[in-house]
Amino acid sequence: MRSHASVLHIDLDAFFAAVEQRDKPSLRGKPVVVGGVGGRGVVATASYEARVFGVHSAMSTREARARCPHAAYLSGRFHAYRETSAAVMSLLREVSPLVEPLSLDEAFVDLAAADLPGHEVADVTAFGHDLRRRVREVTGGLTASVGIGTSKFVAKVASDLDKPDGLVVVPPGTEQELLRPMRATVIPGVGPATAERLRRAGVHTIADLEAVSEDELVRLVGRSLGHGLHALCRARDDRPVQAERETKSVSAEGTYEEDLTDRRLMEGLLSRQARDVAERLRKHGLSGRTVSIKVRLHDFTTLSRSTTLGSPTDEAAVVARLARGLLADLDTTGGVRLLGVGVSGLADWVQDELFGPDDSEREADPEPEPALDVPSTRHRAWAPGSDVVHTELGPGWVWGSGRGVVTVRFETAETGPGPVRSFALDDPALSLFRPPSPEAPAADAP
């Protein structure tokens, strides 16, 4: 916790709905609901006019339509939201080099890193008013709620106190009196399940939380959250504003209007999602070792299965093949409402090329034995680190193999380290491989 109120939290009010109202004047002053418009959709954002009727985010669209039939129901224009968000984020970065976006419509800004005339309450208050004015300018009239305090927690709580279009500064030293009467659920990380556990222990407010020992909290809600709650209910929060956060996973999923029962159809949908995921991985220069699927059954039971490769891939065919294989082990006879594919265990390609394993590391850290659907004679020809293969991209070293996949590093004496690519044994790219023939390698080896 800082001695000055120098952490700012900004939240754009009813963001998606506000962008729609900005761009379509006929919607201004009217209830607008953005979200899934199908039979299984949920509300992403409701305009304040719709909230009056009890519509709120995460509510099913069916329920929202029942409460507010005359609202405009829109499926969303994410391009417009991203564009508007980018304008706000770049404004924030003009103000301070230390900006941590939390989503399209929310961010923390570290004012200690900003160029302010002073950091007293009066200074940051004036700054907050000016910032909200500038947000309206760069967004074409969108309003924001801003909170400023001595920590992320306090700033975030503060931005919620005067929504919409508000500014709340919490003077240093007044945090605990502000927090004590509040419900424990204002603490980020305390959702319905945790709130219920706390309630059963007689804990409703932050003051109640303060009266519980740390050991008891850990017993109630687990180690990590227990320690976190013990600190936060005392307004102790030293979490820094972090400008850069690495992507940890990339995924795509879909909920279907009617439960799926046809396995071929499910495989086709997984393959399409795999292409989508692989495309986004490549766009960001990423590749990952762990491929997961998510399956939500008709009764909302949610299953996940994953498998980890010896080396990272960003190949749609590899992701798709593994995803389909994972699905094969699940019983889906009752019907499936949601299917999804994800890749995690991400590596950065560029970094991989610059700092990837050299020959000695490769020996110290051998690839796992290949899966048994790799024909043994072919696999011997593709032993990691030893063989040269040919593809239409040119010659490369076999870098890894396993689970029906061969990974190639395109690296030659002439060109230096190149990209790493994985090829599924049963996809068309496989035909590009030629196990080195006895006479060929000498001529073509790097």
Place this chain on the structure above:
DNA sequence: TCTGGGGTCCTAGGACCC
């Protein structure tokens, strides 16, 4: 015909290693 989509983080158990 209740219950999205894209993420993050945590927990717990088993395998494996030293």
Place this chain on the structure above:
DNA sequence: TCTGGGGTCCTAGGACCC
């Protein structure tokens, strides 16, 4: 006859956030 303990990786599930 005894039967470590810590660390890391992997998998599955769950809670939570916007």
